[in-house]
Amino acid sequence: MYVAVKGGERAIDNAHAWLAEERRGDTSIAELSIEQIREQLSLAVNRVMAEGSLYDPDLAALAIKQSRGDLIEAIFLIRAYRTTLPRFGSSEPVKTEEMACDRRISATFKDAPGGQVLGPTFDYTHRLLDFKLAAESDPQADAETAKPRREPTPHIMEFLNTEGLIQTEIACEDTPPDLTREPMELPSNRALRLQSLARGDEGFVLGMAYSTQRGYARNHAFVGELRIGAVPVEMEIAELGFAIEIGEMTLTECETVNQFQGSKTEPPQFTRGYGLVFGQSERKAISVALVDRALRWKELGESDSGAAAQDEEFVLSHCDNIQATGFLEHIKLPHYVDFQSELELVRKLRREAAETYPMQEAAE
Template sequence: MYVAVKGGEKAIANAHALLAKRGRGSADAPRIDYPQIRDQLGVLVSRVMAEGSLYDPELAAKALLQAQGDVLEAVTLLRSYRTTLPRFGITVAVDTVGLPAERRVSATFKDIPGGQQLGATFDYTHRLLAEDLETPDVATPTAPVDEPMPRVTDLLGADALIERDRPDEGWTDPDPGDLTREPTVFPMSRAERLQALSRGDEGFLLSLGYSTQRGFGNNHPFAGEVRVGEVEVEFFAPEIGHAVPIGRIELTECQMVNQFVGSADQAPQFTRGYGLVFGRAERKAMSMSLVDRTLRHEEFSERVVSPAQDEEFVIAHSDNVEAAGFVEHLKLPHYVDFQAELGLIRSLRREFQARHGTEASATSTSTSTSTSTSTRSEENA
């Protein structure tokens, strides 16, 4: 580290002071506080919570403030803090079937039970910079729709037009591994892959999802349903013998419906891609569902022809904290390594020059002889 360099410790302290000064900005401007970030930059806070693998809007807002808006630095801070927390157990799997959606849209059917709910979205804005950001007057929101909102995939499943979401009626999900406490081992189960994708880098997953639509992964999807809303979290308390609610969290869920022509032993049907992430993160959930379906190629005997189908490539490179660590460590001192490389390059260059210097001398002598012969021939002529 730079601490080992003469004066390095003082230089690092000065660097910290300069960082704090740069982050504070003009002393004439009021200091931003984390409640403002939490309440007014909700989409950004959701991304930090998802990639930081910790649902806590206040902590995510504090991390963003400390990181001066650097999302990856905030994610790193949140994950580091997460490792210090005690673990009391595992919550009951959340029930997203009855997710009371603040926003729910489907690109497959115009009229669906419960209706389409646009909610808060950028989808229909003009993408023009506003002169001011004052909140416009809106009509009083209507009461939530009481009509049930079955999943679109369940409607297709009723006619066996889409693969089953579980092998048989009596099948239950096995307890998934915990990527935060256990080493990653390939190949992974689908539950472990979804866990890794849920906290993966949004930009990376977006690029991979886009690649599958351009022909790199044989993925031709329809957005079966995208939902955003709050769901209750329950924890099973052994001392009282049943689950108790401990709070509510906001989630975004995406179910992609993908084409599948069938095979010799499988009837033609639609297949599923799934995405579930913390907070308001539709782009992330959709990208995740695209990549999830692409990584299921073995289940459908599909050829592997693209990076998005390579499980190890996708999972190992989707973790932005690990990726940043490898890239940014290059800024740290590598003096000894570089001196070794420098000595090797100098030695190789000396060998190269010695070898090619002899060849150059031989070539030069041959050229001089040819020139003299040519000159005499011209004189004789």
């Protein structure tokens, strides 16, 4: 931050005080608690955690409260706080097949092995305002709350592999690079792309995914499986020589099935798009999976269609909402010197034009 005029610091302090007053709102109304935000605005909390790259519902709720509900500002706060935290190791890859699924659906298999679990979703609701929610206290639900599936649930996509119809994914033994600590390098590998998309702006990634469905990429996809639930997080302890469970987190995982006509090196088959994000973030996970598949055109030997969603540099350089916000909003800050130079340049050009074309100037 810089101050270009005398008295700017005092004005900024006053602006901060006014912001705090506006944040609190009418003091006759009870203040919103962190617990209320965490429990009742959980989808907003999930987005802040996902795009802030920090899994902590309480801190995400605090950031939402501090930012007055501006989720991008809340994400900025979480990322800034994250930079102060030490990194003391890497966890083992999570095993999503062991997920305790709150929700698990497939758009490609009606009788999916393990069954379809609809879970908590807006998909089957009428988009009508429920004025019961405006009451002082919410009525208790009549239906008994469903329990998540606790037994291991195999991935539906693996059943396609029994016929050899889907491309086999090759496991990477190396620890993937950490985008939050190392700058993005282009061209990037798939692990980096997925990191960037998972913490990218939901609206931007959604727009890119939508463009692929409208023909701006060779990407006709089906949702092979979408699952949401808690998974254990394990970390290997050097002193023990084996991994122990250090907690659990809720994740949304999406695998899409995409038709592939084949290339010189690959036979006709189905290929995958993949998305994995913190919390219940279905729209984001599906969007990531669609864009992930669109960006794989080169490794699959497909020709470049020129679509924006297939341009790795364009997508990865613009999906981050914190970078975008910073660059966009910095033009609100003082640019007096820059503008004065532009103003003098335009005046000079007008004088030169008047000297060169005096009759035209007179006519005007």
